[in-house]
Amino acid sequence: MGAARDPIEIGLVVYPGVQQAAVLGLTDLFQLANRLAADRSLDALRLRVSHWQWQEASQTVIRSFDSEPGPDNGPAMVILPPTLGDPIARETAAPYADWLRARHAAGATLGSVCAGAFVLAEAGLLSGRAATTHWAYRDALAIRFPDIALDTDRLVIDDGDIITAGGYMAWTDLGLKLVDRVLGPTVMMDTARFMLVDPPGREQRIYSPFAPRLNHGDEAILKVQHWLQARGARDVTLATMAEHAALEERTFLRRFRNATGLKPTEYCQHLRVGKAREMLEATTRSIDQIAWDVGYDDPGSFRKIFARITGLAPGDYRRRFGAERAAVAGAAS
Structure with a gap:
């Protein structure tokens, strides 16, 4: 020793x-x-x-x-x-x-x-x-x-x-x-x-949900954020967002990023993925159906974006956090 x-x-x-x-x-x-x-x-x-x-x-x-x-x-x-x-x-x-x-x-x-x-x-x-x-x-x-x-x-x-x-x-x-x-x-x-x-x-x-920055003080951008939230960021373009803010596109891009910390496309992706997370947790809908429901025509693109934002593939996310898993765990306890 x-x-x-x-x-x-x-x-x-x-x-x-x-x-x-x-x-x-x-x-x-x-x-x-x-x-x-x-x-x-x-x-x-x-x-x-x-x-x-x-x-x-x-x-x-x-x-x-x-x-x-x-x-x-x-x-x-x-x-x-x-x-x-x-x-x-x-x-x-x-x-x-x-x-x-x-x-x-x-x-x-x-x-x-x-x-x-x-x-x-x-x-x-x-x-x-x-x-x-x-x-x-x-x-x-x-x-x-x-x-x-x-x-x-x-x-x-x-x-x-x-x-x-x-x-x-x-x-x-x-x-x-x-x-x-x-x-x-x-x-x-x-x-x-x-x-x-x-x-x-x-x-x-x-584990972290998307919590958009809303207290930035830019009323035009906040108006667009509320509009995007209400429609789930579906079927939106840069032109329609800028129009809703009553701003020229380049001005809108600059002010949106300064206010939210994200580009408009990134912000919309986070909103859609947040909705998809809720569906994966609470429903048994297929992943392809969820992709369509949150605004993606291509399920493959949805899977890539979901994995990039959350760190898990949609199927893995459901297995970890889905209601079906919780029900099985509860029945076993």
Whole structure:
């Protein structure tokens, strides 16, 4: 048996409004990984889990929990867990900014889950970097921090020294990714199997509905959006949309993209695919019939567009989310 190695410390930041279930869940996940690693080898590297929060008395961020008290070298990895409330305010995040920048400068890997990305962003650590957050916070993060290369289709973005996870429950994905990085893929898979969760690799766009941007203040474009929604974006052209907005086509194109973040064709595709998702979930109509119902004459084109937007083929989407699957699962329970 070789000499015991110092554990790798992972620090969880307990900022105001943090979801305690995620903090405790990550703590349990890492300690479970330790146990499963030890089952495979008594010499296995261990994870040291700590919690960190701002202390007014000392005006600094301190360790408030430590699973394996030891040398005070600071965590090698730091995670900003999610919150169920509004994203953290700038003044609330400010006390953590210097500490996060110092940990990053010292070589720590930083991670965030869901709205935890706002804490990293307030420290300036996501500037110019690829990142994700929960799809519901996409616009808020993009408006507040326009220099982030935001991609909310992806559930986890591993950018080396910074890892961001999108969905609220994506703390399992981030946690497993760190287990993989430190303890290896075998222990990661053991941990995922024990917890009955999928290993990292899912995409957030599978779960996120299309939520068009409506609060942009452009009344002409909003009028067209309401019109498109009412008719399901069927049988529309650029000319008819521009006419409905009472704008010249080039002006309409520019204002529509500025207001919605999408080209008119992309916007219409998202509306049609959103309707198709509802039909796949709630009906037993054939995929070809659904393609026709939402405005596609060519089922092959519909399948390609659906897969590009959602990350799943229509048949796979129905198998995962359809009412028939839910009924079978309910009958079996």
